[in-house]
Amino acid sequence: MDLEIIDLIRRTFEDLPDSRKPGNNRKYRIEDAVLSALSVFFTQSPSFLDYQRRMDKFHNRNNAQSIFGVHQIPSTSQIGNLLDPIAPGTLYPVLAEVGGRLYTQGCLKPFVSVGVTLLVALDGTDSFSSEKISCPCCTQQTLKNGQILYRHTRVTPVIVAPGQSQVVPLPPEFVRVQDGVDKQDCELAAAKRWLTKWGAHYAPRGITVLGDDLYCHHPFCEAVRAQHMDFLFVCKPDSHVLLFEWLDDFTRTGEIQTLEKSRWNGKQRMTERYRYFNQVPLRNSDDALMVNKRAKIFRES
Structure with missing residues (x-):
């Protein structure tokens, strides 16, 4: 990865808000918690952090330190305590900036496909669901057995291309509970909000939006065209x-x-x-x- 992009990511992590009170123990830095969490995605081992801590104990060095620049590795619970208060949207601008730099540096040329455009696939995915545990941010779904399923769902746009095993993630949009709105939010409404927020940013690069039958809805297709994008829906x-x-x-x-x-x-x-x-x-x-x-x-x- 370009050193400028790495530096951008590191500076963003260093500037993330710290919810700890001044008198609290600040042994671990916020950026160490973020980088430790990020490092898990570069290995197939679910116990990566524990393995790194043991490496550090016996060899005085670990991959998290040498590759990701982590000073001290927090425990899993400590990572959660440090990162849970940070709003996900805090990282969206840097996610968009990284994608922008990849584009201007020509790294996305292999992704140019249908109609000489970049293909952006939209799809909803759950980050949490439970019939017993809920929070004020959960949306609700009534199951066939009458039980309520509490969910955290988000629309996850990614740049894809035929023959490319890698994808480029773009800022997501959460399905959320909205104050003063009687009708419950849904994946399609979240996708419309994403178009409103990011359409003008991405459209000049030439975009074809991909989606399943849910997105092949007349008002949504009009919203895509209003952002000067094409669409290819099931x-x-x-x-x-x-x-x-x-x-x-x-x-x-x-x-x-x-x-x-x-x-x-x-x-x-x-x-x-x-x-x-x-x-x-x-x-x-x-x-x-x-x-x-x-x-x-x-x-x-």
């Missing part, structure tokens, strides 16, 4: 009845265009058949967005 027959009726009608008249490609997957030859049609309405209204429909079918040769 759509299902039961949620996009009109669109598939159009597809069926043009299939009967033979106006659907088809493209076939053959490839070897290492075990057998596969034929990929693409059916596509341009300018079909996303919904049944006069102001409907006109979109391009594509279907992909695999078969063994």
Whole structure:
């Protein structure tokens, strides 16, 4: 990684707010706690920190110190005590800045794909869920058995590309409880907030937003286009009845265009058949967005 980026990350960690009172024990620095937590993601071992502490005890040196610059490794509980009070949004600007520097330095050229754009995949993921433990920030979901599931969910945008095993994370957006709002927040609403916050920042780089059927929703598609981005969303027959009726009608008249490609997957030859049609309405209204429909079918040769 570029030394300037490393220095940016370290300076950001050093400037994170410290909620400890002046008289409290300050043996461990905030940046040591953050770097120790970050280091866990660079190993497959869940006991990484304990292993590093033992290395330090017997060899007076450890990887956390030599690679990440950690002065002293806090315990797992100490890391939680130091980092829990810090709002996640504190780190969003540096996350965006790191992605920006990767872009300007040409590191994202291998990710340029469909329509000479960067593909940003949106998806929701739970960071916590429980039927017994909750907090004021939890959203609630009623299960089929009548129990309430308490959740912390966030939309996690990442830059992806075909053939690339790595991804570039972008600032997330949490599904959250909102004061004064009767309707509970949801993944789609969080994704709209993300577009509002970050659309102008990322759109000039050329962005195509990816998502599942949840995102193929007319108002959300309009929100994407309002940010001067393209979209490539999954759509299902039961949620996009009109669109598939159009597809069926043009299939009967033979106006659907088809493209076939053959490839070897290492075990057998596969034929990929693409059916596509341009300018079909996303919904049944006069102001409907006109979109391009594509279907992909695999078969063994």
